[in-house]
Amino acid sequence: METDVATDIQLEAEALQLPTKRRRFVHDVYLHRLQRRHFLIFSVLPLLITIAAIVLAFYRPLTWVDLGLFAGMWFLNGLGMSLGFHRVFSHKCAKLKPSLKVGLCALGSMAAVGPLLSWVALHRLHHESADMDGDVHSPNLHGSSFWQRTRGFFHAHYTWMARHQYPNITRYAPDLLKDRTLYRASQWYVTWIVLGLVIPGVLGGLITMTWWGAFTGFLWGGVVRMFAVANVFWSLSSFSHLSWFGTRPYRAHNDFDNAGNNPIFALLSFGEGWHNNHHAFPWSAHHGLFWWSMDYGFWVLKFFEAIGLAYDVRVPSRKTIASRRVGVVPVQVGEGTIN
Ligand SMILES: [Zn+2]
Numbered sequence: 243m244e245t246d247v248a249t250d251i252q253l254e255a256e257a258l259q260l261p262t263k264r265r266r267f268v269h270d271v272y273l274h275r276l277q278r279r280h281f282l283i284f285s286v287l288p289l290l291i292t293i294a295a296i297v298l299a300f301y302r303p304l305t306w307v308d309l310g311l312f313a314g315m316w317f318l319n320g321l322g323m324s325l326g327f328h329r330v331f332s333h334k335c336a337k338l339k340p341s342l343k344v345g346l347c348a349l350g351s352m353a354a355v356g357p358l359l360s361w362v363a364l365h366r367l368h369h370e371s372a373d374m375d376g377d378v379h380s381p382n383l384h385g386s387s388f389w390q391r392t393r394g395f396f397h398a399h400y401t402w403m404a405r406h407q408y409p410n411i412t413r414y415a416p417d418l419l420k421d422r423t424l425y426r427a428s429q430w431y432v433t434w435i436v437l438g439l440v441i442p443g444v445l446g447g448l449i450t451m452t453w454w455g456a457f458t459g460f461l462w463g464g465v466v467r468m469f470a471v472a473n474v475f476w477s478l479s480s481f482s483h484l485s486w487f488g489t490r491p492y493r494a495h496n497d498f499d500n501a502g503n504n505p506i507f508a509l510l511s512f513g514e515g516w517h518n519n520h521h522a523f524p525w526s527a528h529h530g531l532f533w534w535s536m537d538y539g540f541w542v543l544k545f546f547e548a549i550g551l552a553y554d555v556r557v558p559s560r561k562t563i564a565s566r567r568v569g570v571v572p573v574q575v576g577e578g579t580i581n
Pocket residue numbers: 368372478479483501517521
């Protein structure tokens with residue numbers, strides 16, 4: 243089985259054209275300082291503001307404008323994360339016209355889960371070493387007792403971001419370093435976050451024509467939405483990799499990979515909750531794999547394909563899907579169809 247694991251990982255890296263001989267991590271005190279600062283500003287502070295916003299809502303209830311701004315911004319931000327950061331930029335499951343690339347980079351950045359290049363590098367590292375040494379946000383490397391798994395869950399969901407090994411971007415994201423459009427869009431990371439906070443505030447103010455409407459628009463469409471979307475994607479590392487949740491019908495690329503399918507997370511995360519499917523077929527644009535699976539991220543991608551903004555959308559053939567079912571003899575990674 244060892245040989246199969248190594249071959250699978252190697253094939254996936256070759257499909258992404260990653261220079262696997264380069265070192266995996268960059269050790270730098272300055273980077274760890276940046277990580278801690280990012281964690282405090284974009285993970286801890288939004289948590290505190292979200293708690294304050296919920297308490298405030300008991301005294302002054304939310305309006306339909308607040309809820310509409312939350313839902314609209316949640317949809318756009320989640321789309322940027324699911325289609326942009328994850329499916330296309332990390333896994334090359336389709337090609338996009340430059341305008342859509344920049345748009346999805348901007349929208350995904352609004353979740354404040356890290357600049358595009360860092361996120362993609364970390365995510366490819368996650369697939370390379372899922373639930374093994376090197377996976378910086380695995381919940382399964384802290385022991386097997388109930389409390390050790392609970393600690394692993396909190397690590398995978400949240401605390402890993404305070405300090406973790408930093409993946410070498412020249413190894414894990416050389417394609418994005420060469421893509422001038424995306425590279426420049428990625429450098430505007432903080433600007434996209436600020437826009438994601440300001441736009442719902444301005445809209446709330448204009449729709450209600452009150453300063454209070456601007457404030458709650460900023461709060462619910464901006465900060466709370468940012469924290470909610472980030473939590474959805476953190477859940478894919480925590481809930482979706484814990485054996486307490488989900489089903490595992492397909493073989494992933496190493497024997498320790500614990501990614502599971504969960505329809506509730508699929509509903510909350512644009513279809514990303516079909517995480518076992520995704521780890522078995524990381525290059526597939528369709529995480530649900532079947533038409534009846536709830537995967538609205540894929541449906542939106544098909545819409546972009548229909549209007550000519552996306553092309554070369556990759557999905558596995560029925561034969562390839564069947565061959566990776568648990569208990570079936572392995573086939574090579576990367577066999578797929580373009581439709
Ligand atoms: Zn995963």
